[in-house]
Amino acid sequence: MEIAGVPHELIRWTSRRSDQIAACLTELEHEYVTAVDDDGTSRFLRVVSERARTKLNRIAAKMTRPPKQKARPLAQLRAWWKASAILISGVAADVINSLLEYARAAAAAIRARGAAVVDVALAAVDVAATVFVMNSGGRFHRRHLLAEARRHLALALRGRRRNLGLDDRIVTAAIATYCLDISEPKTSRGQQPGYRLYTARWALSGLPARRPPIPAPDPDRQPPADPGAPNGPRHPE
Incomplete structure (x- = not known):
């Protein structure tokens, strides 16, 4: 999420949590593609599917979640945030001290470029x-x-x-x-x-008919099929 008038360096400073999740996700994906059973066969696919990546991302978010801190007054939290931002983010102190004015000025410039009339x-x-x-x-x-x-x-x-x-x-x-x-x-x-x-209200008769999807087994629990294996079950002769 970006806010007009807020330096990108300051936004990156506040995104340390997402960086931690991304690093943990990379490690989990490596473990996923290299996992093997007792007989040496791959437990999962060699490529992480989108479905598997979503599951791993939830695991990474849970693993990197910091412990809950004791509640503190809002004024104390704001003072800590400002001091930490000045020391770590690399943004000039005068910009952080006038952050609200920078955001309001950027918002005014954006509004000036937009039309005030709605069709x-x-x-x-x-x-x-x-x-x-x-x-x-x-x-x-x-x-x-x-x-x-x-x-x-x-x-x-x-x-x-x-x-x-x-x-x-x-x-x-x-x-x-x-x-x-x-x-x-x-x-x-x-x-x-x-x-x-x-x-x-518009007509949808011109669209091709959609067939209901056929449920498929979860591919994340099965290794890739052998290219030489038969496509269907064998019937006794």
């Missing part, structure tokens, strides 16, 4: 498309549209304060133009606007 129609289609893709089965509620509309405004306005009700206008336009109500309410609460269920 509601364009925002509506962007919000509807994003929510449709991000939710399982392409089904969503009004709250999902509202959350995405606010994220869209935060990006479009570059942190400026949005006009009151602008997020609701985008959601209303998205529902009216690009959303289809597929609710089947069985209670009075289900008939309320906040509980209505929607999907995208």
Whole structure:
């Protein structure tokens, strides 16, 4: 995570935890690809898959987690942070002492480059498309549209304060133009606007039909197959 106006050296100084996890992950991956059973065969694949790397990353994060420290006053923590940043990060002391002013100046420059006017129609289609893709089965509620509309405004306005009700206008336009109500309410609460269920209005008939995925065994527990082995089971003659 980077913040405008904050020197990159200071950000790197605060990312020591991720460096420790990365170093531990490298060691775990080496152990993974070199692990063998009692008979000398490889226990896992010679290449670390994405699934295995995700598991190893969780293990590395747990192994490198520092012990919990005793609670201290916020003022004491801030004083320690400032002194440590000046001594270790390599950033000038005057920059650290005026860090808030640097960040505010950078934010003002960024806002000056962004337009203050939001295209509601364009925002509506962007919000509807994003929510449709991000939710399982392409089904969503009004709250999902509202959350995405606010994220869209935060990006479009570059942190400026949005006009009151602008997020609701985008959601209303998205529902009216690009959303289809597929609710089947069985209670009075289900008939309320906040509980209505929607999907995208645009036609998807032109897309190729998707076949359900076939479950596959976990490849991380099996060594690579012998290229000379038969592809299927042998049947008795």
